[in-house]
Amino acid sequence: xxxxxxxxxxxxxxxxxxxxxxxxxxxxxxxxxxxxxxxxxxxxxxxxxxxxxxxxxxxxxxxxxxxxxxxxxxxxxxxxxxxxxxxxxxxxxxxxxxxxxxxxxxxxxxxxxxxxxxxxxxxxxxxxxxxxxxxxxxxxxxxxxxxxxxxxxxxxxxxxxxxxxxxxxxxxxxxxxxxxxxxxxxxxxxxxxxxxx
Amino acid sequence: xxxxxxxxxxxxxxxxxxxxxxxxxxxxxxxxxxxxxxxxxxxxxxxxxxxxxxxxxxxxxxxxxxxxxxxxxxxxxxxxxxxxxxxxxxxxxxxxxxxxxxxxxxxxxxxxxxxxxxxxxxxxxxxxxxxxxxxxxxxxxxxxxxxxxxxxxxxxxxxxxxxxxxxxxxxxxxxxxxxxxxxxxxxxxxxxxxxxx
DNA sequence: TGGATTCATGAGTGATTACTCACTTCCCAT
DNA sequence: ATGGGAAGTGAGTAATCACTCATGAATCCA
Numbered sequence: 001x002x003x004x005x006x007x008x009x010x011x012x013x014x015x016x017x018x019x020x021x022x023x024x025x026x027x028x029x030x031x032x033x034x035x036x037x038x039x040x041x042x043x044x045x046x047x048x049x050x051x052x053x054x055x056x057x058x059x060x061x062x063x064x065x066x067x068x069x070x071x072x073x074x075x076x077x078x079x080x081x082x083x084x085x086x087x088x089x090x091x092x093x094x095x096x097x098x099x100x101x102x103x104x105x106x107x108x109x110x111x112x113x114x115x116x117x118x119x120x121x122x123x124x125x126x127x128x129x130x131x132x133x134x135x136x137x138x139x140x141x142x143x144x145x146x147x148x149x150x151x152x153x154x155x156x157x158x159x160x161x162x163x164x165x166x167x168x169x170x171x172x173x174x175x176x177x178x179x180x181x182x183x184x185x186x187x188x189x190x191x192x193x194x195x196x197x
Numbered sequence: 198x199x200x201x202x203x204x205x206x207x208x209x210x211x212x213x214x215x216x217x218x219x220x221x222x223x224x225x226x227x228x229x230x231x232x233x234x235x236x237x238x239x240x241x242x243x244x245x246x247x248x249x250x251x252x253x254x255x256x257x258x259x260x261x262x263x264x265x266x267x268x269x270x271x272x273x274x275x276x277x278x279x280x281x282x283x284x285x286x287x288x289x290x291x292x293x294x295x296x297x298x299x300x301x302x303x304x305x306x307x308x309x310x311x312x313x314x315x316x317x318x319x320x321x322x323x324x325x326x327x328x329x330x331x332x333x334x335x336x337x338x339x340x341x342x343x344x345x346x347x348x349x350x351x352x353x354x355x356x357x358x359x360x361x362x363x364x365x366x367x368x369x370x371x372x373x374x375x376x377x378x379x380x381x382x383x384x385x386x387x388x389x390x391x392x393x394x
Numbered sequence: 395t396g397g398a399t400t401c402a403t404g405a406g407t408g409a410t411t412a413c414t415c416a417c418t419t420c421c422c423a424t
Numbered sequence: 425a426t427g428g429g430a431a432g433t434g435a436g437t438a439a440t441c442a443c444t445c446a447t448g449a450a451t452c453c454a
Contacts, residue, residue, distance in 0.1 A: 021305055022305050023221075024222040025221040027411070028412060038433045039412090040432075040433055040434065043412085043414080044431070049413090104301060108217075108222065140391060141390060141391060144380060144383075144389075145376065148376060148380045149384070151356060155357070156352055158355075159355060162352065165304060166318070180348075183342070183345045183346065183349060186341075186388075187349055190387075191385060191386045193338060194336060234403085235404055236442090237444080239442095239443095
C-alpha cells in the first residue's frame with residue numbers, strides 16, 4: 001500500500017503539506033524534511049515544485065475517484081443507492097486530503113484544472129448523469145436535466161467534505177457522518193416536505 | 198458604492214488578485230501595481246500582508262452575507278422560499294470573489310477561520326436551522342436535525358459557486374443559473390422521485 | 395506666505411525561495 | 425575486492441519576497 005521508494009515518500013510528504021498549508025505556502029525544504037531526504041533529492045525526481053503538484057493527480061492516484069460513480073444500481077430500490085453511496089463516501093473520505101488539494105489548487109493552476117475536468121470530473125458527471133437519465137426514462141425519477149441533478153448530488157457530498165474541514169474535531173465522528181449522508185440521500189430522493197399520504 | 202480612498206483601492210486590488218492567484222502566490226508588489234500606488238503605501242494602511250486578507254472579511258464587508266438567511270418566510274408556501282432564495286443568490290453571486298477567497302484561505306489561516314465561524318457561519322446556520330425547526334414543528338417539513346438540513350442546503354448553494362468556478366464561461370449564463378437554483382429548491386423540497394399521486 | 399501635519403514614494407534590506415552542481419555513498423556484477 | 429553507474433547530498437546562487445525608511449509632495453490653518 002505505502003510504497004517506500006523516495007519518489008513516493010516525497011509525494012506523500014508534499015500531499016500532507018499542501019493540504020495543511022497550501023501549495024504556494026509550502027517550501028521544498030519542508031517537503032524534504034518531512035520526506036526524510038535532502039532538498040536536492042526532490043529535484044532528481046521532479047524538475048520543479050509544480051511538477052510535484054501535478055504528479056499528485058497523475059495516473060493512478062485519482063483512478064479510484066474517477067470511478068467513484070461507476071456501477072450504480074440499474075434497477076431496484078433506493079436502498080441499493082444508499083448502500084453504494086455510503087461505500088463511495090468512504091473512498092472520498094479516504095482521499096480527503098488529495099481532494100482538498102486538487103480542488104483548491106485547480107482554481108489557480110490551469111493544467112491541473114484542465115486535467116481534472118477532462119479526465120476525472122467529466123467521467124464522474126457523465127456516469128452519474130447517465131444513471132439519472134436512465135432512471136428518468138424508467139419513470140422512477142422525474143424528468144429534468146440530469147447534469148444539474150448530478151452536480152447537485154455531487155455538491156451535496158462535497159458539502160460534507162467542506163463541513164468536516166471547518167468543524168474539524170468537534171462532533172464529526174463516524175456516526176454523524178453517516179447521519180449526514182443519510183439525510184443527503186433522503187433529501188435527494190424525497191425532499192424535506194412531509195409526505196401527505 | 199466604490200470608495201476611492203487609498204485603503205479601499207488596496208483592498209479592492211488585493212481581493213481581485215487573491216481570488217485569481219491565491220493569497221500566498223500574490224505579492225505586495227502586484228497589489229500595489231493594481232491599486233495604482235507605491236508598495237510602501239500599502240504598509241501605511243496594513244502592517245502586514247496578512248492584515249490585508251483579514252481586513253477583507255472585517256466589519257461591513259461580510260455583513261450582507263451574514264444576513265443572507267435572515268427573514269425567511271415564517272408562513273406560506275414554498276413559492277416564497279423560492280423567490281427569497283433567488284434574491285439571496287444574487288447577493289452570493291455579487292460577492293463571489295470574496296466568498297471564494299475567504300473559504301479558500303480560511304482553510305489555512307486560523308484567525309480567518311475562527312472569525313468566519315463565530316461571526317458569519319454560525320449566524321447563517323443558526324438562522325436557517327431555526328427556520329427549518331419552526332417549519333418542522335409546524336408540520337410542514339419532516340422532523341430531523343435542522344442543522345444537517347441547513348448545512349445540506351448551504352452546501353447545495355455552494356455547489357453552484359463551485360460549478361461556476363470550474364465551468365467559467367461556457368454555459369453559465371443567467372438562465373442556467375436560474376435553472377440550477379430552481380432544481381436546488383425543487384430537490385430540497387420534493388426530492389427527485391416521481392410523485393405517485 | 396510659511397510652518398506643520400499628513401500622505402505617498404520607491405530604492406534599499408535582510409531573509410527566504412526554488413533550484414543547481416560538484417561531490418559522496420551505496421549497490422552489485424565481475 | 426573493485427570499478428562504475430545510480431541514488432542521494434547540502435552548501436551555494438541568483439532571484440524574489442515582505443517590509444523599512446529617509447525623503448518628497450500635498451494639504452491645511454494662521
